[in-house]
Amino acid sequence: MPIDEQGLRRWLQRVHEGKASRRRFINTMLGLGLSAPLVANLLATHTPVAAHAAGAAPAPFTPTARGGGGRLRLLWWQAPTILNVHLSTGTKDNDASRVAHEPLAGFNPDGELVPILAAEIPSLENGGLARDGTTVTWRLKPGVVWHDGKPFTAEDVIFTWEYAADPASGAVTIGSYQNIKHIDKLDDHTVKVTFVEPTPFWYDAFCGGRGQILPRHLVREYKGQQSRNSPYNLKPVGTGPYKVVDFKPGDVALYEINPTYHVPNRPFFDMVELKGGGDAASAARAVLQTGEFDYAWNLQVEKDVLERIERQGTRGKVVLFPQAQLEHIQLNRTDPWTEVDGERSSLKAPHPFLTELLVRQAYNVAVDRRIIAEQLYGAAGQPTANFIDSPKRFQSPNTRWEFNLEKAVQQLDQAGWTRGRDGFRVKHGRRMKILYQTAVNPVRQKTQAIVKKSFEQIGIEVELKAVNAGVYFSSDPANPDTTSHFYADIQMYSFGPGSPDPQAHLNRFVSWQIAQKANNWSGRNVARWANAEYDRLWKQAETELDPAKRAAHIIRMNDILIADVVLIPLIWRNGVRAMSYTLRGLGLSDWDSDFWNVAYWYREA
Amino acid sequence: MHKYLLRRFLITIPTLLGISLVLFTVLALAPGDPFEELALNPNIPAEVRFNLRRQFGLDDPIPVRYARWFTSMLRGDWGYSFVSRVDVDRLILQRLPTTLFVLGTAYVLALVIALPIGVMSAVRPYSLFDQIATTCAFIGYSLPTFFTGLLFILLFSLYLDWLPFIYSTTIEGSGLRWVGEHFRQAAMPIAVLGLFEAASLTRFVRASMLDVIHQDFITTARAKGLTELRTILGHGLRNALIPVITIVALQLPGIFTGAVITEQIFRVPGIGSLLISAIQSTDTPVVMAITFVYSMLVVVFNLMADIIYGCLDPRITYS
Numbered sequence: 001m002p003i004d005e006q007g008l009r010r011w012l013q014r015v016h017e018g019k020a021s022r023r024r025f026i027n028t029m030l031g032l033g034l035s036a037p038l039v040a041n042l043l044a045t046h047t048p049v050a051a052h053a054a055g056a057a058p059a060p061f062t063p064t065a066r067g068g069g070g071r072l073r074l075l076w077w078q079a080p081t082i083l084n085v086h087l088s089t090g091t092k093d094n095d096a097s098r099v100a101h102e103p104l105a106g107f108n109p110d111g112e113l114v115p116i117l118a119a120e121i122p123s124l125e126n127g128g129l130a131r132d133g134t135t136v137t138w139r140l141k142p143g144v145v146w147h148d149g150k151p152f153t154a155e156d157v158i159f160t161w162e163y164a165a166d167p168a169s170g171a172v173t174i175g176s177y178q179n180i181k182h183i184d185k186l187d188d189h190t191v192k193v194t195f196v197e198p199t200p201f202w203y204d205a206f207c208g209g210r211g212q213i214l215p216r217h218l219v220r221e222y223k224g225q226q227s228r229n230s231p232y233n234l235k236p237v238g239t240g241p242y243k244v245v246d247f248k249p250g251d252v253a254l255y256e257i258n259p260t261y262h263v264p265n266r267p268f269f270d271m272v273e274l275k276g277g278g279d280a281a282s283a284a285r286a287v288l289q290t291g292e293f294d295y296a297w298n299l300q301v302e303k304d305v306l307e308r309i310e311r312q313g314t315r316g317k318v319v320l321f322p323q324a325q326l327e328h329i330q331l332n333r334t335d336p337w338t339e340v341d342g343e344r345s346s347l348k349a350p351h352p353f354l355t356e357l358l359v360r361q362a363y364n365v366a367v368d369r370r371i372i373a374e375q376l377y378g379a380a381g382q383p384t385a386n387f388i389d390s391p392k393r394f395q396s397p398n399t400r401w402e403f404n405l406e407k408a409v410q411q412l413d414q415a416g417w418t419r420g421r422d423g424f425r426v427k428h429g430r431r432m433k434i435l436y437q438t439a440v441n442p443v444r445q446k447t448q449a450i451v452k453k454s455f456e457q458i459g460i461e462v463e464l465k466a467v468n469a470g471v472y473f474s475s476d477p478a479n480p481d482t483t484s485h486f487y488a489d490i491q492m493y494s495f496g497p498g499s500p501d502p503q504a505h506l507n508r509f510v511s512w513q514i515a516q517k518a519n520n521w522s523g524r525n526v527a528r529w530a531n532a533e534y535d536r537l538w539k540q541a542e543t544e545l546d547p548a549k550r551a552a553h554i555i556r557m558n559d560i561l562i563a564d565v566v567l568i569p570l571i572w573r574n575g576v577r578a579m580s581y582t583l584r585g586l587g588l589s590d591w592d593s594d595f596w597n598v599a600y601w602y603r604e605a
Numbered sequence: 606m607h608k609y610l611l612r613r614f615l616i617t618i619p620t621l622l623g624i625s626l627v628l629f630t631v632l633a634l635a636p637g638d639p640f641e642e643l644a645l646n647p648n649i650p651a652e653v654r655f656n657l658r659r660q661f662g663l664d665d666p667i668p669v670r671y672a673r674w675f676t677s678m679l680r681g682d683w684g685y686s687f688v689s690r691v692d693v694d695r696l697i698l699q700r701l702p703t704t705l706f707v708l709g710t711a712y713v714l715a716l717v718i719a720l721p722i723g724v725m726s727a728v729r730p731y732s733l734f735d736q737i738a739t740t741c742a743f744i745g746y747s748l749p750t751f752f753t754g755l756l757f758i759l760l761f762s763l764y765l766d767w768l769p770f771i772y773s774t775t776i777e778g779s780g781l782r783w784v785g786e787h788f789r790q791a792a793m794p795i796a797v798l799g800l801f802e803a804a805s806l807t808r809f810v811r812a813s814m815l816d817v818i819h820q821d822f823i824t825t826a827r828a829k830g831l832t833e834l835r836t837i838l839g840h841g842l843r844n845a846l847i848p849v850i851t852i853v854a855l856q857l858p859g860i861f862t863g864a865v866i867t868e869q870i871f872r873v874p875g876i877g878s879l880l881i882s883a884i885q886s887t888d889t890p891v892v893m894a895i896t897f898v899y900s901m902l903v904v905v906f907n908l909m910a911d912i913i914y915g916c917l918d919p920r921i922t923y924s
Contacts, residue, residue: 251874
């Protein structure tokens with residue numbers, strides 16, 4: 001049985017999921033001449049992340065009373081700065097406000113809806129969803145009260161939409177609410193949402209991180225222009241399992257148990273402290289080694305450092321869970337070195353060689369994803385050939401990646417790029433020299449070095465550039481170093497869909513989103529690639545209500561991107577957290593905040 | 606004297622104006638904005654970022670922005686933070702007590718260590734005590750705080766497990782236990798900063814004491830038959846302290862603006878860590894306010910040092 005590396009990885013994963021026989025795997029490996037300890041090691045180290053967090057179902061824990069759990073101490077190396085998610089600038093704020101606030105429904109690790117403030121998830125069967133996809137009816141959970149004792153009703157849901165969809169509020173969540181035409185209150189605990197057009201992704205508004213409901217009776221005065229002045233942003237009132245006692249922006253948020261929480265006998269802890277600031281590596285130490293904290297968020301630490309801290313630690317462990325973040329390289333289809341009408345990387349100046357398919361294919365096989373994954377990411381990432389790997393129903397089975405320098409050489413030769421006297425490739429007097437830019441980050445700089453080395457082996461001259469992240473990802477039209485200006489030949493960063501529905505993520509490559517001077521470089525398609533079939537599929541997927549057909553469209557879009565080498569996917573990154581051995585009940589999900597089920601977290605003595 | 610004061614005071618106005626202009630321009634020219642995560646999230650339309658930029662006035666020409674900042678500053682309005690949308694003065698005031706406690710204690714510690722050691726070293730120069738003290742001071746002065754800070758964490762938190770290395774502002778309890786806990790968690794940052802300051806101060810005290818101790822008036826004091834202690838403390842130290850006080854006065858603004866590195870390492874929520882996180886998230890109004898307050902304090906304390914100098918040293922008159 002011939003096995004390549006990806007086959008092996010897939011087999012390992014099946015073994016771990018219990019879908020394939022462990023014994024047969026070991027026997028085959030031994031048959032291939034691997035020693036038994038090596039095979040054991042293979043099985044131990046290659047634990048796929050999916051099996052780690054999501055697969056392990058939490059043991060049933062049914063407390064008979066609320067509270068009694070003492071203090072839960074959480075450490076975020078980025079400090080929360082505001083507790084109103086609709087005005088926040090990052091995940092840290094979403095997390096901190098989520099402890100006290102709730103949406104109608106949250107997303108579990110598989111991207112499925114779990115009702116929180118809703119009585120049930122709308123579906124075609126229960127009549128919540130209209131067949132034409134234009135309306136959705138939410139039935140709200142009765143008997144829920146805000147932290148100040150006022151009842152939670154349909155008015156609050158309607159108000160949250162009015163608040164977020166009002167451009168004057170400056171809400172960052174506006175994108176999830178502006179496709180709503182109107183909301184009708186059917187009774188105190190039922191709302192009917194009507195969309196502008198048929199919407200397969202009806203579970204964006206009021207769900208997950210961007211769906212946190214605001215109390216109308218407290219925020220009503222602060223809609224629109226006044227949103228910034230609301231004392232509510234710092235001392236909010238929610239319906240969540242814990243209520244805010246004290247909040248110091250940029251330092252700490254302190255919560256206490258909500259004695260009137262709407263789930264009986266929950267939550268478990270009496271106090272929750274969310275401390276912010278510092279750096280990721282020492283945050284890992286505070287959980288794993290000194291035990292000062294129970295849980296640390298997003299440990300983007302180099303593999304070697306994190307492994308060493310975990311080995312030395314006695315108080316906790318590192319947990320991984322699948323995310324949809326993709327570290328990738330984009331290839332510029334326009335020429336960053338020619339200025340047309342005061343604009344570089346202009347659509348009027350096609351790139352001198354990245355427009356050649358053979359050249360792009362050569363680049364694709366010249367990137368050693370395996371080395372990058374093993375040496376720099378370890379368990380925190382795996383090589384991938386896809387633009388979309390998660391949720392599973394959208395993962396394309398049709399793609400492959402390989403590292404093959406000989407093939408790359410052949411392809412470049414075939415494309416007419418021959419080696420010059422100094423070893424670098426030339427065609428029609430033009431040298432193949434590229435500028436490779438990314439954000440400042442130790443792992444990215446090492447990735448750059450690995451890619452540069454193999455590129456130079458096949459005769460591509462590479463110049464590296466690293467830009468400070470705050471500058472690189474900014475929206476300043478006057479700043480030439482942003483990702484969207486893309487004044488380089490290739491660039492690398494990571495992105496993800498940010499929600500279980502990849503529609504918005506896929507618009508990064510539609511032709512009307514091309515970033516250019518005319519739109520102040522606000523377009524999302526920074527590779528400046530255009531493809532009529534892709535555009536058509538995207539529009540069809542936007543309103544396609546049949547889930548199977550829609551998934552097929554999305555997989556087809558993924559395959560077009562990969563076949564045309566619009567981007568080179570590198571690493572499918574995992575979420576990395578550290579937690580105390582005693583902490584239980586977590587359900588880490590990339591589609592929602594870490595705290596989407598914080599009401600169910602508990603500690604085992 | 607009054608004329609001199611008035612003149613000095615009037616000079617500070619254009620100085621501060623110039624400083625604010627330079628600071629503002631540099632910050633305004635620096636690229637970047639606080640919307641990194643918004644830019645990467647495909648569910649947040651680009652218009653959101655552009656609207657926020659407009660709302661924050663980031664797209665206006667620099668002179669317009671400066672004029673706006675300056676006029677509202679005159680009205681006592683320091684602007685609001687882009688990331689927490691809270692007034693800047695409120696953010697700073699929230700951080701001030703912690704910074705004053707940690708840095709103030711560190712300075713007191715530094716003085717308590719530096720004064721006796723410096724004096725004793727100077728009284729018996731090149732003795733064994735002096736050799737050890739000078740060597741220690743030299744080492745302490747050479748080691749940067751980010752290094753000693755990490756060393757302390759490694760030793761006292763990770764290896765010995767005695768002290769917490771994450772500063773908490775939410776300590777429960779009251780009375781002695783509360784005070785004790787506060788000092789326990791502040792012990793490492795205070796020690797790191799205090800010892801560093803002590804090292805440099807010791808060298809100043811010793812040098813300035815050495816200058817004084819060979820003066821004729823010390824010999825006179827001894828000839829009068831004063832005890833050695835009174836000679837050293839009453840005649841020597843008082844004079845030796847004049848330059849030391851100037852140095853301390855010039856370092857005082859630092860107490861109000863925090864210690865960036867030490868605060869970051871120990872997660873002390875002081876003004877230094879506010880500054881660094883504001884810089885990292887391109888939160889310009891906060892950076893502007895902290896740096897400008899710092900410049901104001903430097904200017905003011907310079908003035909005060911000059912005045913104190915005149916009061917302490919009768920040879921200096923301002924006329």
